[in-house]
Structures are given as structure tokens and as C-alpha cells.
Amino acid sequence: xxxxxxxxxxxxxxxxxxxxxxxxxxxxxxxxxxxxxxxxxxxxxxxxxxxxxxxxxxxxxxxxxxxxxxxxxxxxxxxxxxxxxxxxxxxxxxxxxxxxxxxxxxxxxxxxxxxxxxxxxxxxxxxxx
Amino acid sequence: xxxxxxxxxxxxxxxxxxxxxxxxxxxxxxxxxxxxxxxxxxxxxxxxxxxxxxxxxxxxxxxxxxxxxxxxxxxxxxxxxxxxxxxxxxxxxxxxxxxxxxxxxxxxxxxxxxxxxxxxxxxxxxxxxxxxxxxxxxxxxxxxxxxxxxxxxxxxxxxxxxxxxxxxxxxxxxxxxxxxxxxxxxxxxxxxxxxxxxxxxxxxxxxxxxxxxxxxxxxxxxxxxxxxxxxxxxxxxxxxxxxxxxxxxxxxxxxxxxxxxxxxxxxxxxxxxxxxxxxxxxxxxxxxxxxxxxxxxxxxxxxxxxxxxxxxxxxxxxxxxxxxxxxxxxxxxxxxxxxxxxxxxxxxxxxxxxxxxxxxxxxxxx
Numbered sequence: 001x002x003x004x005x006x007x008x009x010x011x012x013x014x015x016x017x018x019x020x021x022x023x024x025x026x027x028x029x030x031x032x033x034x035x036x037x038x039x040x041x042x043x044x045x046x047x048x049x050x051x052x053x054x055x056x057x058x059x060x061x062x063x064x065x066x067x068x069x070x071x072x073x074x075x076x077x078x079x080x081x082x083x084x085x086x087x088x089x090x091x092x093x094x095x096x097x098x099x100x101x102x103x104x105x106x107x108x109x110x111x112x113x114x115x116x117x118x119x120x121x122x123x124x125x126x127x128x129x
Numbered sequence: 130x131x132x133x134x135x136x137x138x139x140x141x142x143x144x145x146x147x148x149x150x151x152x153x154x155x156x157x158x159x160x161x162x163x164x165x166x167x168x169x170x171x172x173x174x175x176x177x178x179x180x181x182x183x184x185x186x187x188x189x190x191x192x193x194x195x196x197x198x199x200x201x202x203x204x205x206x207x208x209x210x211x212x213x214x215x216x217x218x219x220x221x222x223x224x225x226x227x228x229x230x231x232x233x234x235x236x237x238x239x240x241x242x243x244x245x246x247x248x249x250x251x252x253x254x255x256x257x258x259x260x261x262x263x264x265x266x267x268x269x270x271x272x273x274x275x276x277x278x279x280x281x282x283x284x285x286x287x288x289x290x291x292x293x294x295x296x297x298x299x300x301x302x303x304x305x306x307x308x309x310x311x312x313x314x315x316x317x318x319x320x321x322x323x324x325x326x327x328x329x330x331x332x333x334x335x336x337x338x339x340x341x342x343x344x345x346x347x348x349x350x351x352x353x354x355x356x357x358x359x360x361x362x363x364x365x366x367x368x369x370x371x372x373x374x375x376x377x378x379x380x381x382x383x384x385x386x387x388x389x390x391x392x393x394x395x396x397x398x399x400x401x402x403x404x405x406x407x408x409x410x411x412x413x414x415x416x417x418x419x420x421x422x423x424x425x426x427x428x429x430x431x432x433x434x435x436x437x438x439x440x441x442x443x444x445x446x447x448x449x450x451x452x453x454x455x456x457x458x459x460x461x462x463x464x465x466x467x468x469x470x471x472x473x474x475x476x477x478x479x480x481x482x483x484x485x486x487x488x489x490x491x492x493x494x495x
Binding site: 036037039040042043062064066067068069095 | 135151158162166168339357361425426428448449478
């Protein structure tokens with residue numbers, strides 16, 4: 001499965017878009033690989049709200065599918081500037097379009113992001129799993 | 130139990146892979162969890178027809194003049210009175226009354242019985258049957274690898290199958306079996322299933338599985354369906370799953386299935402004394418249905434808690450119900466929980482989500 005070249009990835013299967021943005025606001029979602037592994041997502045909850053801070057690598061919410069529940073981790077540290085109300089309302093959008101309409105939240109990053117993977121490295125990670 | 134770490138492939142493995150199935154190791158077999166959307170697969174079975182590969186299940190044959198007597202001794206059910214062509218849901222219990230597996234027994238001929246066991250328990254069931262049948266005039270033959278099992282389930286199942294067989298399906302009753310030909314393939318055709326819908330289970334030679342699957346999958350409206358849909362279908366239908374509602378620590382009575390234990394049959398059977406004692410004491414925990422008021426699904430292993438937050442039960446299965454549109458679960462409640470309680474919650478990862486206790490099943494076909 002090929003993953004979008006322009007994104008960066010965490011080992012917990014989140015993607016990050018816009019790391020080069022001048023306003024330092026990045027968009028976060030979960031990967032197709034994660035969405036496929038979870039199955040149909042029926043519930044999504046973010047514990048912090050807009051204006052709250054998140055830490056890279058810390059759990060910041062839960063994703064519940066027909067088969068399981070998983071923690072959602074923030075791949076970056078910073079302040080949440082937006083949450084995608086459309087996916088909270090209808091989480092299945094994440095299955096249908098994980099890299100587009102299925103984005104989950106936006107963060108104004110404060111710390112330099114740590115060890116995010118490029119597309120090739122993330123591809124390799126998911127092939128091994 | 131086999132210690133072989135490499136999961137087996139069913140005769141339909143290549144078909145699943147070509148369909149893009151999400152294949153997982155289930156009880157030592159690589160099985161399709163879902164092909165695309167498990168919710169769509171679930172709904173296809175409720176409204177049309179779904180096609181399942183169940184070749185991981187075990188087929189154990191007992192043949193001989195004392196096959197029925199051996200089964201009467203080995204199982205909790207009453208096998209001798211079964212007519213040829215009938216099926217029965219039953220269980221095999223340990224001497225202490227704990228459930229080793231739940232089974233369907235089919236009487237194929239005067240002296241031939243087919244015992245269908247759960248994939249995870251085939252070795253346990255086979256070994257127990259061999260041991261328990263040793264003083265009877267019968268052969269026990271595990272032919273699980275020689276057979277594929279394909280299920281066509283849903284309200285359209287009969288009409289679809291009739292296009293490919295001359296077998297008198299309209300006369301075949303629920304929990305009955307006949308042998309026939311489907312799409313040119315010799316099959317044992319059983320009107321049984323694990324979905325809460327009408328449907329058929331087709332036992333065929335492993336070598337014929339792909340041919341039969343492709344014919345049925347080629348019918349418009351037939352949706353290949355995976356284990357994920359099978360699990361939510363059986364949960365809605367209130368059917369127990371071995372490893373969840375039924376375990377070696379559980380008696381049939383606790384699971385609300387005491388009716389399968391036939392104390393009235395003549396002769397001794399393995400577990401009789403322990404089961405008699407545990408039937409008396411079965412005012413212990415009980416299996417109930419739960420419907421969540423919120424959107425969070427109770428899951429296997431989650432605690433059921435009372436009004437003061439004290440644990441008073443445990444969830445055995447739970448999932449969002451595609452038919453009801455809300456999360457449902459089965460759970461064992463302690464005897465101390467009043468019958469008319471309305472104050473229960475499930476501890477969903479630290480949060481107490483309110484649930485209502487309901488009668489099983491959650492779904493019954495009209």
C-alpha cells in the first residue's frame with residue numbers, strides 16, 4: 001500500500017501534514033493502514049479541546065471501531081487549534097478518506113517534532129507489521 | 130492443542146486474498162475478518178444473502194453400530210432418538226461440568242454422525258471423543274482437513290441456492306440436513322447457521338470449495354462476509370461464542386442453556402453428577418443482554434458496575450449493533466444483582482457508561 005509522499009508519519013499510525021507551514025499549524029489524522037486495521041470506525045473522542053495543549057506521543061483520545069478500541073496519540077506537541085467536527089459526528093469518514101476529509105485535528109506546534117517517519121519509512125514499518 | 134505457529138490456509142485462501150480480504154489468524158487458520166465494510170456485510174445477511182468460509186470449523190465423524198450410544202455418553206445431549214437427517218445443538222462437558230465446546234451433531238445415516246466443533250476446540254473435542262468412545266463399537270474420524278464448509282445465510286439464501294440444486298430445500302426444516310448436489314458439487318446441505326437468519330451450511334470436499342464459492346459469489350446480491358460480520362450477527366441473535374460466553378469454567382446453566390443438558394436420558398454421561406450439582410447451585414451468575422444508552426460499546430472483559438460503582442459482573446461480548454444502531458453486549462451478572470435493576474453501567478476504560486438490561490436475543494427474524 002502506498003502512502004502519500006508529502007506527509008510525515010508516527011509509529012502509532014498518525015499522519016502529519018503541513019510541517020513547513022509558516023503559521024506552524026499542522027493537520028493530523030490516522031493512516032489508511034490504521035483505518036483498515038481498525039475496521040469501520042464508529043466513535044471518535046478527543047479528550048483535549050480547542051486551545052488545550054497536547055504532548056507528542058501522549059494519548060489524546062480514543063478511536064472505537066466495530067471490533068476494537070484504540071488510543072489516539074498526538075504525533076506533535078503544541079496547542080490544538082481545530083477539531084474536525086465532521087469526523088466526530090460521522091467517524092466513518094476516516095475510513096472513506098483518511099488523508100482528506102477524515103483529518104482529525106490541527107495543532108500549532110511549539111516544539112520541533114521528533115522522530116517522524118517519511119513515507120518510505122512508514123511504508124516499511126507497515127509492511128513489517 | 131497444536132503448537133504449530135504457522136496458521137493454516139483454508140481451500141478458499143486464494144479466493145479471499147484475490148478479493149482483498151483482511152486476513153487474520155483465527156484459531157490457527159488464516160481467515161477473512163472482512164472483505165470491505167463489515168457493516169455492509171452484516172446488513173447483506175439481514176436483508177439479502179452473505180457468503181461465509183467456515184472451513185476452519187472441525188468435522189468429526191462417528192460411524193458404527195454404537196455411534197449414538199457413544200455420543201450419548203460423551204455429550205450432554207440425547208442423541209439416540211435423533212432421526213436420520215436431523216441436527217441438534219449440544220455441548221461436550223468436562224467431568225466437572227465445564228463446557229469444552231458447543232457443537233452441532235448431524236445424523237447423516239443410521240450409523241453415521243457428523244459432529245461439528247469450533248475451530249479452536251477441534252483437537253480437544255476429537256481427543257475427548259476418541260477417549261470417551263473407546264468402549265463403544267464406533268470409529269471416530271477427524272476429517273476437518275478433507276472438508277470445506279461454506280455458509281450462505283440470509284432471507285434470500287434458499288431462492289439463490291435453488292438455482293443450483295434440485296434438492297428439496299423448501300422441505301428441509303431448520304436444524305436438518307440432506308445430501309445433494311449444488312452447482313455440480315456433492316454437498317451435505319444443512320439448514321443451520323450462526324447469524325439469526327435463515328440459511329444453509331454446505332459441507333463439501335476441500336477440492337470442490339473454490340468451484341462452489343465462485344458460483345455462489347457470482348450471484349448478484351451475494352456478499353462475501355467475514356468473521357467480523359459473523360460475530361455481530363451472532364451477537365444480535367443472542368448466540369453464545371465459545372471463549373466468550375462459554376468456557377471450561379462455565380456450565381451450560383450459567384449461560385442460560387441448561388435445556389441442552391438431558392438428565393432424562395438413560396445411562397451415564399461425562400459430567401452428569403457435576404452438572405446435576407451445579408444445576409442446583411446455578412442461582413449464581415446469569416447471562417444477560419445489555420444495551421448501552423450512549424455510543425461507547427461494552428467490550429469483552431469490561432466490568433459491569435452497580436449504582437455505587439462496585440463491580441457486579443463482566444462483559445463477555447460487545448459491539449456496536451448494525452441492526453439496532455446502538456452498542457449491545459452480553460454479560461454475566463452476579464446473583465446479587467436484582468432482576469429489575471435499572472442502575473447498571475459498564476466501565477469503559479475508566480468511565481461508567483449506563484446500560485439497560487434486556488432479554489436475549491437482541492434481534493429475532495420476522
